[in-house]
Amino acid sequence: MSASQTSSSDVPADVPTLLVKIFGKDRPGITAGLFDTLAAYSVDVVDIEQVVTRGRMVLCALVTEPPPGIEGDLRATVHSWAESMKMQAEIISGLGDNRPRGLGRSLVTVLGHPLTAEATAAIAARITKTGGNIDRIFRLAKYPVTAVEFAVSGVETEPLRTALVTDAARLGIDVAVVAAGLYRRAQRLVVMDVDSTLIQDEVIELFAAHAGCEDKVAEVTTAAMRGELDFEQSLHARVALLEGLDASVVDKVRSEVRLTPGARTLIRTLKRLGYQVGVVSGGFTQVTDDLKERLGLDFAHANTLEIVDGRLTGKVTGEIVDRAGKARLLRRFAAEAGVPLSQTVAIGDGANDLDMLNAAGLGVAFNAKPVVREAAHAAVNFPFLDTVLYLLGVTREEVEAADILDVG
Numbered sequence: 001m002s003a004s005q006t007s008s009s010d011v012p013a014d015v016p017t018l019l020v021k022i023f024g025k026d027r028p029g030i031t032a033g034l035f036d037t038l039a040a041y042s043v044d045v046v047d048i049e050q051v052v053t054r055g056r057m058v059l060c061a062l063v064t065e066p067p068p069g070i071e072g073d074l075r076a077t078v079h080s081w082a083e084s085m086k087m088q089a090e091i092i093s094g095l096g097d098n099r100p101r102g103l104g105r106s107l108v109t110v111l112g113h114p115l116t117a118e119a120t121a122a123i124a125a126r127i128t129k130t131g132g133n134i135d136r137i138f139r140l141a142k143y144p145v146t147a148v149e150f151a152v153s154g155v156e157t158e159p160l161r162t163a164l165v166t167d168a169a170r171l172g173i174d175v176a177v178v179a180a181g182l183y184r185r186a187q188r189l190v191v192m193d194v195d196s197t198l199i200q201d202e203v204i205e206l207f208a209a210h211a212g213c214e215d216k217v218a219e220v221t222t223a224a225m226r227g228e229l230d231f232e233q234s235l236h237a238r239v240a241l242l243e244g245l246d247a248s249v250v251d252k253v254r255s256e257v258r259l260t261p262g263a264r265t266l267i268r269t270l271k272r273l274g275y276q277v278g279v280v281s282g283g284f285t286q287v288t289d290d291l292k293e294r295l296g297l298d299f300a301h302a303n304t305l306e307i308v309d310g311r312l313t314g315k316v317t318g319e320i321v322d323r324a325g326k327a328r329l330l331r332r333f334a335a336e337a338g339v340p341l342s343q344t345v346a347i348g349d350g351a352n353d354l355d356m357l358n359a360a361g362l363g364v365a366f367n368a369k370p371v372v373r374e375a376a377h378a379a380v381n382f383p384f385l386d387t388v389l390y391l392l393g394v395t396r397e398e399v400e401a402a403d404i405l406d407v408g
Helices: 030-039 071-084 117-129 157-171 203-211 214-225 231-240 249-256 263-272 285-295 323-337 351-359 370-375 385-391 396-407
Strands: 016-025 045-053 056-064 088-095 105-112 133-141 146-153 174-179 189-192 276-284 299-308 311-317 344-348 362-366 378-380
Touching: 016 030, 016 071, 030 056, 030 071, 071 088, 105 117, 105 157, 105 385, 117 133, 117 146, 117 157, 133 396, 146 385, 157 174, 174 362, 174 378, 189 323, 203 214, 203 231, 203 249, 203 276, 214 231, 231 311, 249 285, 263 276, 263 285, 263 385, 263 396, 276 285, 276 323, 285 299, 299 323, 323 344, 323 351, 344 351, 344 385, 351 362, 351 370, 362 370, 362 385, 378 385, 385 396
Parallel strands: 189 276, 189 344, 276 299, 344 362, 362 378
Antiparallel strands: 016 056, 016 088, 045 056, 105 146, 105 174, 133 146, 299 311
16 A cells, blocks of 8 residues: 555544445456546545446445545546446445444354345344444355355354354254454364264264164164263274174275265365364274375374274274363364364264364354254254355355366
């Protein structure tokens, strides 16, 4: 910014300004043309906002008032130029810049499939009722869900989150509320649960299918995920049912594992953006080590099935990865990655993920049980794991750019 230019913070409330609004069919050269036109009148730029929706542009430029006696000429010239570009122009006189934002800065991400006018109205009304003001709205994605981001000021993040999350469940949408600021982009470690998060399956049930005890194992798994059973006890009970299975079943299970839709896109995009990515699992290293290699993960930790003389013994070895263990591993990964815990993201679906979700800077419940959705910072209830990217402020265009780079 040159010495002759005036930033918005330097414009007193009583200084005359002009709001120049240009709107019409978008085409190259409109922005440059407008400011070339204004340059002849010695005005300084206070603020600029431009948006294009379905090929229609709205460009707003807030500028200082020109020297005395030439405002009329400026208005006539801008209107003439706009007409020559087949655009429309509106120029409004006023004083100063936008009113100062209130204390408290939050980013509210709303996900809908579809995102209805009713839901949008309800979210906007709730923001107002909490004392917040919507400063800006920006679309992050239109596929696989519609994702929009509201920049909100005037209310602290926690009460805003509490109010909006309650409404989200009723409206059938997902809402994430995070504090605005540079730290959001600095969340450089993402740690995920594996079963029913990174992958669509419960690995122990895949093993159980080969042992002919799938129904028994699934029953115990479901109760454990609801938080009705102690995880370690349920793990030992389920693994005991696998005793005697030939170790060759490990390769069969690996081939049966199905990644959650969007998992590869999520990881590839995060890696392109400089994030480190890890997994923690109450499942087994026999599968997570393979996933780590296939997906290029930075960290992976899980339980290990004991194999003796080519057969599963029905036991696990080493430290059990349970609810508390997942939180410990998140902290360990963060320390090894050199990332403060406040700059981590954790993703999970079950009750045994709760400690990890609460310990992270941002805990995301992914297609989770009700108890997890209620406790997490944010929830995603769509079957696409890459939707989590929008909670981090990553746009669909950035995702597609990562895909192009990989193809190239």
